[in-house]
Amino acid sequence: MSKFSNLINTSEVPVLVDFYADWCQPCHMIAPSIRSIKGKMGDKLKVVKVNSDKNQQAMAKYKVKSIPTLILFHKGKILWRNAGVLPEFEIEKVLNKYIAK
Structure with a gap:
């Protein structure tokens, strides 16, 4: 089992x-929103x-098309x-449903 599979399982x-690419402007x-969310969530979320x-x-495997x-x-x-860019607060709102308080 790969390190990635082991982590998500x-x-x-x-x-x-x-899922990103270096050449992808979106x-x-x-990226700054993801870093900010990681900082706020701390040990309650791995990124x-x-x-x-x-x-x-x-x-x-995960059918990532974009x-x-x-x-x-x-x-x-x-x-x-979610595919595409979302505002940080939208991502946080969704994550908060799944993250232990």
């Missing part, structure tokens, strides 16, 4: 996966960035996903 806290736009150009298998795509996993189950 066994993490005690939800894992937010950010990915650069959402993993997955470079779409280097991880075609993961892109195919970037940025955010997928929230917990114990291998997809809790939420």
